[in-house]
Amino acid sequence: RIMRPDDANIAGNVHGGTILKMIEEAGAIISTRHCNSQAGEPCVAALARVERTDFLSPMCIGEVANVSAEITYTSRHSVEVQVNVMSENILTGAKKVTNKATLWYVPLSLKNVNKVVEVPPIQYARKEQEDEGKKRYEEQKLDRLETKQRNGDVILPVINPEPHTVGYSQSSLIHLVGPSDCTLLGFVHGGVTMKLMDEVAGIVAARHCKTNIVTASVDAINFHEKIKKGCVITISGRMTFTSNKSMEIEVFVDADPFVDEPRERYRAVSAFFTYVSLSKEGKPLPVPQLLTETEDEKRRFEEGKGRYLQTKAKRQAQMQQAAQQ
Amino acid sequence: RIMRPDDANIAGNVHGGTILKMIEEAGAIISTRHCNSQAGEPCVAALARVERTDFLSPMCIGEVANVSAEITYTSRHSVEVQVNVMSENILTGAKKVTNKATLWYVPLSLKNVNKVVEVPPIQYARKEQEDEGKKRYEEQKLDRLETKQRNGDVILPVINPEPHTVGYSQSSLIHLVGPSDCTLLGFVHGGVTMKLMDEVAGIVAARHCKTNIVTASVDAINFHEKIKKGCVITISGRMTFTSNKSMEIEVFVDADPFVDEPRERYRAVSAFFTYVSLSKEGKPLPVPQLLTETEDEKRRFEEGKGRYLQTKAKRQAQMQQAAQQ
Amino acid sequence: RIMRPDDANIAGNVHGGTILKMIEEAGAIISTRHCNSQAGEPCVAALARVERTDFLSPMCIGEVANVSAEITYTSRHSVEVQVNVMSENILTGAKKVTNKATLWYVPLSLKNVNKVVEVPPIQYARKEQEDEGKKRYEEQKLDRLETKQRNGDVILPVINPEPHTVGYSQSSLIHLVGPSDCTLLGFVHGGVTMKLMDEVAGIVAARHCKTNIVTASVDAINFHEKIKKGCVITISGRMTFTSNKSMEIEVFVDADPFVDEPRERYRAVSAFFTYVSLSKEGKPLPVPQLLTETEDEKRRFEEGKGRYLQTKAKRQAQMQQAAQQ
Numbered sequence: 011r012i013m014r015p016d017d018a019n020i021a022g023n024v025h026g027g028t029i030l031k032m033i034e035e036a037g038a039i040i041s042t043r044h045c046n047s048q049a050g051e052p053c054v055a056a057l058a059r060v061e062r063t064d065f066l067s068p069m070c071i072g073e074v075a076n077v078s079a080e081i082t083y084t085s086r087h088s089v090e091v092q093v094n095v096m097s098e099n100i101l102t103g104a105k106k107v108t109n110k111a112t113l114w115y116v117p118l119s120l121k122n123v124n125k126v127v128e129v130p131p132i133q134y135a136r137k138e139q140e141d142e143g144k145k146r147y148e149e150q151k152l153d154r155l156e157t158k159q160r161n162g163d164v165i166l167p168v169i170n171p172e173p174h175t176v177g178y179s180q181s182s183l184i185h186l187v188g189p190s191d192c193t194l195l196g197f198v199h200g201g202v203t204m205k206l207m208d209e210v211a212g213i214v215a216a217r218h219c220k221t222n223i224v225t226a227s228v229d230a231i232n233f234h235e236k237i238k239k240g241c242v243i244t245i246s247g248r249m250t251f252t253s254n255k256s257m258e259i260e261v262f263v264d265a266d267p268f269v270d271e272p273r274e275r276y277r278a279v280s281a282f283f284t285y286v287s288l289s290k291e292g293k294p295l296p297v298p299q300l301l302t303e304t305e306d307e308k309r310r311f312e313e314g315k316g317r318y319l320q321t322k323a324k325r326q327a328q329m330q331q332a333a334q335q
Numbered sequence: 336r337i338m339r340p341d342d343a344n345i346a347g348n349v350h351g352g353t354i355l356k357m358i359e360e361a362g363a364i365i366s367t368r369h370c371n372s373q374a375g376e377p378c379v380a381a382l383a384r385v386e387r388t389d390f391l392s393p394m395c396i397g398e399v400a401n402v403s404a405e406i407t408y409t410s411r412h413s414v415e416v417q418v419n420v421m422s423e424n425i426l427t428g429a430k431k432v433t434n435k436a437t438l439w440y441v442p443l444s445l446k447n448v449n450k451v452v453e454v455p456p457i458q459y460a461r462k463e464q465e466d467e468g469k470k471r472y473e474e475q476k477l478d479r480l481e482t483k484q485r486n487g488d489v490i491l492p493v494i495n496p497e498p499h500t501v502g503y504s505q506s507s508l509i510h511l512v513g514p515s516d517c518t519l520l521g522f523v524h525g526g527v528t529m530k531l532m533d534e535v536a537g538i539v540a541a542r543h544c545k546t547n548i549v550t551a552s553v554d555a556i557n558f559h560e561k562i563k564k565g566c567v568i569t570i571s572g573r574m575t576f577t578s579n580k581s582m583e584i585e586v587f588v589d590a591d592p593f594v595d596e597p598r599e600r601y602r603a604v605s606a607f608f609t610y611v612s613l614s615k616e617g618k619p620l621p622v623p624q625l626l627t628e629t630e631d632e633k634r635r636f637e638e639g640k641g642r643y644l645q646t647k648a649k650r651q652a653q654m655q656q657a658a659q660q
Numbered sequence: 661r662i663m664r665p666d667d668a669n670i671a672g673n674v675h676g677g678t679i680l681k682m683i684e685e686a687g688a689i690i691s692t693r694h695c696n697s698q699a700g701e702p703c704v705a706a707l708a709r710v711e712r713t714d715f716l717s718p719m720c721i722g723e724v725a726n727v728s729a730e731i732t733y734t735s736r737h738s739v740e741v742q743v744n745v746m747s748e749n750i751l752t753g754a755k756k757v758t759n760k761a762t763l764w765y766v767p768l769s770l771k772n773v774n775k776v777v778e779v780p781p782i783q784y785a786r787k788e789q790e791d792e793g794k795k796r797y798e799e800q801k802l803d804r805l806e807t808k809q810r811n812g813d814v815i816l817p818v819i820n821p822e823p824h825t826v827g828y829s830q831s832s833l834i835h836l837v838g839p840s841d842c843t844l845l846g847f848v849h850g851g852v853t854m855k856l857m858d859e860v861a862g863i864v865a866a867r868h869c870k871t872n873i874v875t876a877s878v879d880a881i882n883f884h885e886k887i888k889k890g891c892v893i894t895i896s897g898r899m900t901f902t903s904n905k906s907m908e909i910e911v912f913v914d915a916d917p918f919v920d921e922p923r924e925r926y927r928a929v930s931a932f933f934t935y936v937s938l939s940k941e942g943k944p945l946p947v948p949q950l951l952t953e954t955e956d957e958k959r960r961f962e963e964g965k966g967r968y969l970q971t972k973a974k975r976q977a978q979m980q981q982a983a984q985q
Contacts, residue, residue: 015838016838016840020889020890074875165815166817166819169816182832182834184831184833184863186669186859188666190665210834217892217916242863242867
């Protein structure tokens, strides 16, 4: 579809969240279709995890987004989907890859939302494809367990914070979950959640560096708990790390089922977003260093630095590998 | 994309206007892409006309709409696009054709919006395709001239109207044109206009028969004049004809460029929509007869009857032809 | 237009904010049209104030909202508009008045946004109409000055609050101002701000009483400062008073022009919203009493009680007057 002014920031760059939402919609369609392809219990695929994804080049107002999706692996109870997004300037014909994302879906029964349905197996062209898929499946399963522990953390308010401290840019947003945010099962689409997370992370980044900012990448996101229609969700973001030219923001999603359920507020999702600051010409700008004050802030900064260096090393290894081929 | 609650009426049927908007977006993308495919002046395709289209089967919330578009004819200054819409129930895998539409676009220069750019010719597989396309081109050109005259009419308010009269159900809606309604040239997307027209026509139909109604077909729509960002548009609808099981509603779109231009309010578009009334089980219901009072209303009723009988005859001829093949 | 699922809460009642937004759009259109009706400087009408308005009866999904607007007074630099909203159930034909609102607009030059343009005078049917309008004009002018002082207050975060305290239900929401939120001048529509204010107030009310809540009335709202495109706005709400069957919530709007301007965060709007709690059958429910802890909270509770008693007395006087006539 054509990108509209509402999909973009003032500089005309489409929000990362808009792209994440399109990716998730494509993934949900293809995996729901696949899971219902054999005569079995009708089901709807729910997003369980998005692997780390980079925003390779910006998309602009007036460009057309082409989204393609393919199922690359199935386990007994989950589906791996690979989604590619290309931006196309229909005036010049120029096409660019803007995103490649890997998503994991779990099919939930339409009659009993707590029941996970069996996934029809796909055929692999080569045996190695299945083995590699299985490896990815095991890895993400492990990672999902790990991040579940990180999830107890809360963001406390700060009064009169200094510029460039964590408290200065931290932000939160509340959203009342409406019918159009939800799947047939009455739970929030993963893509809707990701769009709101990107919105908060973008506000944190802009508050910190007061320039035009764009999403550079999103770390793996795990969806631990479903969010029901009618909930109020609070999406909170705080900066955890800055390098010379990038900022890492941690985002939490908490759901408050305050109307008809006796349940307490719970943590539904958490993730790390990386942003860069751009000049009017679209060149990366230096980012003011984050001032850490408490022990926790210093620890999170070091952890962020670890993730940053790891990603950098991985990218360099890939580039060397590519150069050698 | 997946149909959401906001795309549909209370009974879960997707509004005809939502489908028309998707059709137009697909048409605008493919024709803008084609017109910029040769190194020439950058341009944006503007909708000039939509041929009569039938809504063959209803689409429901939760279904996926698959839209495909193809260029079927090019004249020197216009492009004919054929768009097909299929609804897909991703739970059952059932697919149905919901719409086939033919649209005409005119490429306008990005630098000078009043300049029509030349269209690169397409290749035809067979000579007959070109000839048939040319015939369609001539026919629509003639029809566009004719409808331009009809356009002077206005809808006057009626005080305390009787049920089932024209005045009883006539309705109008105003809309302030925002940035997301517009193309890169700053003019309203044809699809946005059609969606609003369907909304008004639907209110007229529901007021008349007080049941669940759905769009059955749309007569050819001609876009005589562009509508600029910042305009206020008034969309008015009145019932013109009822058969036993259908209602015909005439819809006018008037633009009021009230801020920065000295121009008068002008008629931008007009069209006929046909609606049917459905029971809770989705069966067609009888429609109360329209009570005509004035001479003009009686004349319009007869004209509507003429269109109705003509369409009916055409459809029967097609069915006989299909049966004979 | 027809009310959609996203316009309403889970119980199907249309949000007060959706109605306020429609009212403001109608007011902006009629006053902009009027101010441009004589050959003068092109201008856009900006909302300066909304008088106190009551929500007389709820509107539901599927109903049609009929909005009518009329200019009732003009001063040299401002326009008073009276807007009426009726809900129409198009299936039964039943119509109800849901709102009557009075709005004040100021025309700003399209070329120089800081310049207020002169308003063409309207003709009054009787001299008394002009005199009464002038009286209303003077009264609102006085009130606008007064509320400007109240505006310094801030909402401080509370950690681990007890149920039914002020801190327990207070909420805030951030919103990045996008192009569709803005007028041709690039400033936020008053109606967009009011919709967000109602959203926050509704969340505060729902958090307090954990039932289905609806907007009962909105106190006069003054728009002290414009909010520019690209700002981040923070809308915060806290409960100030509860009677047996109603809750009063104070809402603040702060704008943070953080991208291209060196300006500090400023208070743009503030207002009081009154909510009632409804049972599933639509009957008013008792509201848990607000627990006030600090001196400020106790003072605000008393002030709220004053407003509540004043409104009650005024309403009783009107009813007696009506009974005597």
